[in-house]
Amino acid sequence: SALQTVIGVGKSQYNGEVPISTTFSEGSYRMRDPERGTGGTYGAMAITNADGGSKAGKLYTHTTNTWGDGKQYIRGGSTTNANGQTAAVNAMWGLMNTYDALKNVLGWQSLDGHNTATYIAVHVNTAYDNAYYSDTCRCMFIGDGASFNSLGSIDVIGHEMGHGVTAATSDLVYSGESGGLNESSSDIGGEVVEAYARAGGTGDFIPSTGNDWMLGTEISRDNTPLRWMYRPSKDGSSPDAWSTALRRLDVHYSSGPNNRMFYFLSQGSKADKAGDYHSKYLVKSPHAMTGIGTDKAFKIWFKANTTKFTSSTNYADARARMIEAAQELYGAASREAVAVQRAYAAINVGA
Ligand code: ASN
Ligand code: ZN
Structure with a gap:
């Protein structure tokens, strides 16, 4: 033009x-x-x-x-x-x-x-x-x-x-586990862009702060977001971890565990301790981990979704492809690849 x-x-x-x-x-x-x-x-x-x-x-x-x-x-x-x-x-x-x-x-x-x-x-x-x-x-x-x-x-x-x-790209089917991953990929994109925009929207890096890890906070009239990535169960319907029941849920709920995985991968998690039930970072021991930041977490997720996932990818496949993506981007024995493994273990996918 x-x-x-x-x-x-x-x-x-x-x-x-x-x-x-x-x-x-x-x-x-x-x-x-x-x-x-x-x-x-x-x-x-x-x-x-x-x-x-x-x-x-x-x-x-x-x-x-x-x-x-x-x-x-x-x-x-x-x-x-x-x-x-x-x-x-x-x-x-x-x-x-x-x-x-x-x-x-x-x-x-x-x-x-x-x-x-x-x-x-x-x-x-x-x-x-x-x-x-x-x-x-x-x-x-x-x-x-x-x-x-x-x-x-x-x-x-x-x-x-x-x-x-x-x-x-992957064209993840919009039902069952693949549907949850499809929804989660969109929630991840939404929060990442929020962080990018709040940092000024011109750099070549996604900052690890600036977004609120909740979807739709601004459009809410009573301060209740649509979804909480750091603790999906706060909506009363989304699980915080994977189970065999997940595949029967609406895709906007089965997205929850993968959203939480991404939050942990970026921000890290802390071991459970009595009285800490409301922590964003709470996770069952021994899955406490240090986050790798949003920029790297997003680069790994995007590579996996656009070049490795297929329409029928489920949570277990996503974990394997995410580890591969992290290894290709940051090295076979990289801390980033280990962090992906830990983040999935924290939502009950793999060990
Ligand atoms: N706003 C919804 C979404 O993008 C519409 C839908 O249910 N597909 O997920
Ligand atoms: Zn959606």
């Missing part, structure tokens, strides 16, 4: 005023970014307005390059929040950071690694409490929420984009 990216001002709902990528043509600014993806439906990474429908709708355009007002969109409300631009700002900011984290840290471009552009449609359906990825359009749909606030937080967008990466 001959069009150049112009940086606009976005008033986001969860991250204050943010710089967002747009282009200018035929008298208006358009929410599209040809520097973060080519081809696809819009020839660029883009944000569209579904305006209460279930289809992608129209590309966002505006007469000036200042967008949104930072407020929750209320359909038919007295303030219509600058035509719902705030949700578009949220989406573009989340997508820019997700794209940059994958490219700058891993050298992976867009969903498929080949820079095929994706897009997000916002204001999908009415009072819609969800967000999802569709492989048909290689795009994402985000609702305004009813019991939640607008679902465009960075971790949710990183999560949905993660489904696109998985669909283009």
Whole structure:
């Protein structure tokens, strides 16, 4: 595309005023970014307005390059929040950071690694409490929420984009243990992008701090996240460790143990002791371990999911492939490979 990216001002709902990528043509600014993806439906990474429908709708355009007002969109409300631009700002900011984290840290471009552009449609359906990825359009749909606030937080967008990466690579089947791993891969992606964005979104490294290890904290109206990676059972439905019962659970619960594995791999864990029941790091002795940091943990996970997993990979396979990935990246007898083994042992997979 001959069009150049112009940086606009976005008033986001969860991250204050943010710089967002747009282009200018035929008298208006358009929410599209040809520097973060080519081809696809819009020839660029883009944000569209579904305006209460279930289809992608129209590309966002505006007469000036200042967008949104930072407020929750209320359909038919007295303030219509600058035509719902705030949700578009949220989406573009989340997508820019997700794209940059994958490219700058891993050298992976867009969903498929080949820079095929994706897009997000916002204001999908009415009072819609969800967000999802569709492989048909290689795009994402985000609702305004009813019991939640607008679902465009960075971790949710990183999560949905993660489904696109998985669909283009391992294609883990979305049920049973592979479904739990598919979901966990998206939760991992969401938290990693959150850490990346909070560090400024420009480096080539995922920091080990900055994210909260909970999915959907910002979209919650009562401070209750959707999922807790450090202790999945806090949601009342997810197990903290693998068992044979796991395969029958909803994929958003069977993801729990692998989420916890990733948390331990990054942050480490401490041996159980009486009275320490609420520790994030609590784990049965002898599986206490030192974490290797989020950057390395993510590089190992991403390599395993995109080059080693198959559609039917289960928890035991994932452990074996993760050890292989760590050995290839950091050495056969590396502490990183041992840490992967320990992190899986801590969730009852292998010894
Ligand atoms: N938001 C959900 C997810 O991405 C939608 C679904 O159940 N697939 O996991
Ligand atoms: Zn998901």
